[in-house]
Ligand SMILES: Cc1cc2nc3c(=O)[nH]c(=O)nc-3n(C[C@H](O)[C@H](O)[C@H](O)COP(=O)(O)OP(=O)(O)OC[C@H]3O[C@@H](n4cnc5c(N)ncnc54)[C@H](O)[C@@H]3O)c2cc1C
Ligand code: SF4
């Protein structure tokens with residue numbers, strides 16, 4: 001693969017010092033940067049792509065979970081909690097809606113152009129991705145943060161006690177970079193296993209791998225069974241329009257649901273039936289349940305959903321079009337790095353985590369947080385992690401004296417144990433992982449035997465990755481992405497095998513019912529040897545939302 | 547995937563090179579080139595950041611398609627996503643008119 005670019009010969013590495021380094025420039029990284037800068041610390045933010053267009057929010061249109069302070073706030077949280085399949089923590093949910101609300105008001109104060117409702121009141125519960133992230137970029141720059149675009153991070157640095165920065169490549173200037181920092185926030189998003197969905201190119205689980213190398217624990221990695229409908233072959237995994245869809249076979253006959261009625265609504269309870277139908281044969285859809293006025297709102301409000309149709313030259317309200325389920329891994333799933341403290345610290349001193357990089361089980365349990373909760377979580381956890389990291393940095397002012405003892409932690413995909421193998425490319429590794437974790441018949445509908453077979457395949461693959469996978473020059477980040485995808489696949493399979501029940505998006509054919517003994521998170525840690533353990537049962541039903 | 551850079555529309559500002567989250571384009575001194583098409587995530591964002599509507603991203607994400615600049619021009623597709631959003635000359639706009647809140651009410 002060519003690695004351009006401005007200076008093909010490479011140039012001297014970039015070295016910077018900061019109090020807080022933020023890795024990832026989606027909404028959670030941007031909010032973390034603002035909070036850390038507000039706290040008076042020197043902040044550097046490095047993104048793989050470009051702060052403003054990178055990540056899952058930028059190309060989308062995100063609804064937030066917006067709960068105004070008021071009497072019914074506790075009931076609203078309680079009702080949402082009921083939908084989390086028992087794994088969420090109402091205390092986190094309450095703090096999250098409060099923090100997110102405060103920050104949405106900050107956006108109002110800063111002049112973000114929210115739409116108005118009919119009564120003239122601003123509607124602050126929706127953030128259109130490209131506009132929101134362009135706005136956040138301006139705020140972050142205004143706050144004096146140093147932004148490094150097109151600077152993927154490859155690995156963390158550590159002095160043996162705390163995380164002391166990170167290193168990576170500047171993929172447009174073809175040089176290495178290193179930032180020494182007193183605290184690091186991982187805001188690297190989830191892992192969608194390189195499925196071609198909106199905003200997910202850079203979401204390859206790099207943060208999980210970096211955190212695990214530093215000794216952090218992951219939680220909820222079995223909750224990767226989230227899929228969303230999209231026009232076949234497109235990147236548009238936006239479920240909302242399918243609320244008004246009817247589903248058909250290729251010959252135009254309606255697919256009949258288990259109650260003998262036409263199969264409708266792609267984001268409701270019938271999702272399973274659509275997935276089953278799709279395993280049998282191609283499925284087509286038509287948005288024929290949308291009234292004309294709704295059709296106009298959909299076109300105006302979700303222009304990106306309609307781009308594919310207009311470019312294909314079809315009217316989705318009238319014509320049948322083929323659909324697929326796109327796998328979304330932990331992006332709309334819930335797994336991620338386990339939070340150890342209320343300021344979004346991890347098990348590793350100096351390492352903080354925000355947004356989709358963190359486990360969202362506290363917020364959404366076994367259900368997807370896409371569609372409302374995740375974006376509020378990105379705001380709130382971003383803010384807390386920025387505060388937490390900057391306070392940690394202040395407590396460790398003196399650390400610079402020890403900086404020379406920092407060493408890099410990256411291994412898989414970066415420093416293989418043996419020599420590189422010509423046939424083992426990042427691309428092949430990713431394809432091999434995808435074959436186990438994307439197909440509906442393996443990952444939407446799960447079964448112990450199939451999970452075990454996949455686990456064995458990925459264990460073999462991992463041994464190859466560990467011994468032989470590496471990239472050269474700036475393309476090192478590609479090998480590292482492949483390693484992170486493979487590691488994430490293994491964590492997900494191990495956790496899925498351990499959760500011997502069905503709950504939310506984890507659907508086991510061999511354990512079809514919900515088992516109260518599993519009302520607790522499954523934790524995974526370790527890279528070559530994966531350790532799986534059950535956390536303490538979640539305390540629920542007692543202290544809820546009071 | 548990204549398919550077309552119109553050299554006649556391009557003013558060689560290199561904004562697309564800078565903003566593409568997948569680092570698909572390379573600078574050349576003239577109009578940028580699509581150097582790593584397979585990395586494209588089909589997010590359509592380069593289109594809206596381009597000040598002269600010189601880029602076209604086809605809806606098909608799984609691989610390249612055959613579409614020419616002439617066809618894009620003829621079907622009036624250059625800049626069509628920017629127009630739908632209300633972005634102009636590569637700058638944000640239109641989100642204050644977003645009617646998504648009405649859909650969310652209708653959804654339940
Ligand atoms: C199509 C779609 C629609 C959605 N709609 C909604 C919705 O309506 N409501 C809702 O609540 N949620 C929604 N979500 C979820 C929401 O978008 C995410 O929860 C949110 O973007 C998470 O923010 P984040 O900052 O944690 O991660 P992201 O926005 O994904 O950003 C992660 C960033 O990290 C960077 N990065 C990754 N690896 C590295 C590395 N090694 N070095 C440097 N940088 C790195 C990436 O480039 C990226 O910029 C949607 C998701 C999708 C995919
Ligand atoms: S953003 Fe548009 S005008 Fe600028 S270089 Fe790219 S194609 Fe040309």
Ligand code: SF4
Nearest residue numbers: 566586587589590592
């Ligand atoms: S569609 Fe997105 S990923 Fe593709 S070239 Fe344009 S900005 Fe880059």
